[in-house]
Amino acid sequence: MIAQHLPILQIVLPLMAAPVCMVIRHPQVVWIWATLITFLCLPISIALLVQVMAEGVIVYELGGWAAPWGIEYRIDKLNAFVLVIVTAIGAVVMPYARRTVDTEIPVSRVYLFYTMLLLCEAGLLGITITGDAFNLFVFLEVSSLSSYVLISFGKDRRALTAAYRYLIMGTIGATFYIVGVGLMYNATGSLNIYDLSKLIPELGGSRTIQAALAFLTVGLGLKLALFPMHMWLPNAYTYAPSAVTVFLAATATKVAVYALIRVTYTIFGTVDILEIVPVQDMFMVMAVIAMFVGSLVATYQVNVKRMLAYSSVAQIGYMMLGLSFDTVTGVAAGIVHLFNHAAMKGGLFMALGAVAYRVGGVRLEHMAGLGKKMPWTMASLVAGGLGLIGVPLTVGFVSKWYLIQAALEKGWWMIAVLIVICSLLAVVYVWRVVEVIYFRPVSEIAQEAKEAPLSMLIPTWVLIGASIYFGIDATTTLDVAFAAARTLLGDGG
Amino acid sequence: MEQFPGLIPYWVIMVLMMMGLYIVIAHGNLIKKIVGLNVFQVSVFLLYITMAKVEGGTAPILAEGIKLYSNPLPHVLILTAIVVGVATTALGLALVVRIHNAYGTIEDEEIDKLEDQT
Numbered sequence: 001m002i003a004q005h006l007p008i009l010q011i012v013l014p015l016m017a018a019p020v021c022m023v024i025r026h027p028q029v030v031w032i033w034a035t036l037i038t039f040l041c042l043p044i045s046i047a048l049l050v051q052v053m054a055e056g057v058i059v060y061e062l063g064g065w066a067a068p069w070g071i072e073y074r075i076d077k078l079n080a081f082v083l084v085i086v087t088a089i090g091a092v093v094m095p096y097a098r099r100t101v102d103t104e105i106p107v108s109r110v111y112l113f114y115t116m117l118l119l120c121e122a123g124l125l126g127i128t129i130t131g132d133a134f135n136l137f138v139f140l141e142v143s144s145l146s147s148y149v150l151i152s153f154g155k156d157r158r159a160l161t162a163a164y165r166y167l168i169m170g171t172i173g174a175t176f177y178i179v180g181v182g183l184m185y186n187a188t189g190s191l192n193i194y195d196l197s198k199l200i201p202e203l204g205g206s207r208t209i210q211a212a213l214a215f216l217t218v219g220l221g222l223k224l225a226l227f228p229m230h231m232w233l234p235n236a237y238t239y240a241p242s243a244v245t246v247f248l249a250a251t252a253t254k255v256a257v258y259a260l261i262r263v264t265y266t267i268f269g270t271v272d273i274l275e276i277v278p279v280q281d282m283f284m285v286m287a288v289i290a291m292f293v294g295s296l297v298a299t300y301q302v303n304v305k306r307m308l309a310y311s312s313v314a315q316i317g318y319m320m321l322g323l324s325f326d327t328v329t330g331v332a333a334g335i336v337h338l339f340n341h342a343a344m345k346g347g348l349f350m351a352l353g354a355v356a357y358r359v360g361g362v363r364l365e366h367m368a369g370l371g372k373k374m375p376w377t378m379a380s381l382v383a384g385g386l387g388l389i390g391v392p393l394t395v396g397f398v399s400k401w402y403l404i405q406a407a408l409e410k411g412w413w414m415i416a417v418l419i420v421i422c423s424l425l426a427v428v429y430v431w432r433v434v435e436v437i438y439f440r441p442v443s444e445i446a447q448e449a450k451e452a453p454l455s456m457l458i459p460t461w462v463l464i465g466a467s468i469y470f471g472i473d474a475t476t477t478l479d480v481a482f483a484a485a486r487t488l489l490g491d492g493g
Numbered sequence: 494m495e496q497f498p499g500l501i502p503y504w505v506i507m508v509l510m511m512m513g514l515y516i517v518i519a520h521g522n523l524i525k526k527i528v529g530l531n532v533f534q535v536s537v538f539l540l541y542i543t544m545a546k547v548e549g550g551t552a553p554i555l556a557e558g559i560k561l562y563s564n565p566l567p568h569v570l571i572l573t574a575i576v577v578g579v580a581t582t583a584l585g586l587a588l589v590v591r592i593h594n595a596y597g598t599i600e601d602e603e604i605d606k607l608e609d610q611t
Binding site: 134137138141145148149152157158160161163164167168171172174175178179182185186191 | 510514517523526530533534537540541544567570573574577580581584585588589591592595596604608
């Protein structure tokens with residue numbers, strides 16, 4: 001009985017739990033409640049993924065109204081995989097959040113913080129699970145509005161301006177997205193994504209549909225911080241509270257990438273986009289520039305959190321590069337990188353959160369000599385950094401291996417070379433941090449620092465451990481990613 | 494000739510949309526930016542409402558004698574979007590209040606100067 005309703009429970013659970021936080025108000029009880037909910041969401045998404053892998057697409061009609069009139073949740077291999085990423089990160093962030101919240105957020109506002117975190121998770125899951133283009137917009141705004149609030153919780157006053165700027169950019173992005181949806185509705189009379197994918201090919205050449213595609217890609221491009229629409233990201237990540245940075249960096253941009261995959265490969269999948277507008281070429285150019293500019297700017301940052309934020313811009317470039325290949329290997333590499341990057345970046349930002357908790361800052365001078373003071377936290381930072389570079393036995397290597405393979409399949413060896421050069425840039429910025437934490441004397445600020453508490457260390461190592469485990473044995477993630485990519489590109493499977 | 498009067502609403506919507514976007518980009522005052530954002534969003538509401546109009550149709554009310562009515566779906570969709578727009582404006586203005594408390598100004602350039610100092 002319940003198994004049948006898992007798709008809706010996935011959303012309703014965090015969505016309804018959020019207002020309950022407002023009623024509870026007690027900081028510790030709210031934390032227990034929110035943690036419980038995220039722990040319940042994870043098995044649901046795993047059950048859904050297992051079911052989808054075994055039996056194929058799950059369709060859930062809300063209120064029994066059949067699509068395309070009613071709203072349906074449609075879960076295939078791709079969004080089941082993204083659901084697992086989001087819920088897993090949510091479940092790991094919650095136990096971690098308690099300590100950082102104690103130091104970073106006033107006690108009187110803690111319950112609001114958890115309300116927003118649950119709402120944000122509900123919104124992100126909603127974007128992923130829904131099969132309705134307008135419903136996607138609503139969830140997009142649920143997650144965006146709550147993430148603006150979450151960012152503004154930051155202690156530094158610059159968190160406020162970062163949240164404000166993100167609000168402006170995010171709203172423009174979301175509004176562009178509904179313009180696109182409106183134009184599609186105008187031309188087809190449908191809002192159901194699956195239905196649209198069947199109706200659009202006949203109209204592929206029409207100007208309305210082309211304009212819709214332009215609005216949709218630019219709107220979602222703003223949300224996923226594709227270069228040059230990434231300006232909101234570095235400040236938002238840098239000044240947000242530690243737990244928020246971990247959560248947003250590991251999930252928000254990934255879900256936006258997922259939404260873009262849906263638009264380009266499902267809705268417009270059967271149209272030969274290249275014949276209308278060279279969308280894929282544009283993605284590739286922007287992806288390569290993002291990889292370079294992101295990595296280059298990262299190399300001269302003194303704030304390590306900001307450095308990782310710019311590295312995120314670069315990593316989003318890798319994902320988009322994979323998607324722009326339009327081949328099974330390329331798309332699968334992009335999809336698997338969603339997971340891989342979530343694990344690495346989540347773990348890295350958690351390690352930085354631990355530094356901020358013990359030392360009070362995450363600039364390079366705060367981190368000097370911490371290798372001796374906080375050996376486990378620093379080891380996780382190094383392990384995550386190796387993943388960003390793409391050293392073998394880490395997930396970063398798996399992603400880059402398949403990206404390069406996809407490039408060579410197409411005969412674009414220049415792209416393969418560019419990927420390697422960008423990895424070398426990653427060596428530069430990761431090394432700067434490693435040098436400071438192991439080969440410099442302990443700074444005065446960090447004299448009193450000791451190892452991070454277990455409640456922070458364990459979640460950090462869960463993510464870093466995952467980034468190593470799935471680097472050594474990537475069969476599970478790759479199987480799902482390849483199966484999803486095959487479905488998207490219509491090669492059966 | 495049919496094209497000309499029929500497309501006027503879309504021209505108006507596009508002009509309004511670009512005006513809104515221009516205000517967001519060009520104005521340094523944080524409240525004016527939010528006003529621009531509102532103009533921008535309203536143009537999209539109008540886009541949906543225009544789409545829904547059926548020539549000669551009445552309001553979509555189920556009653557005797559009404560055969561031709563406008564498409565109600567976009568109206569409902571835009572009701573949702575209006576709510577979202579209100580929430581965004583409220584949150585944006587709340588942030589402006591807090592920015593004013595923290596910086597003592599709501600001019601973009603002055604905030605940039607203050608941020609560079611720290």
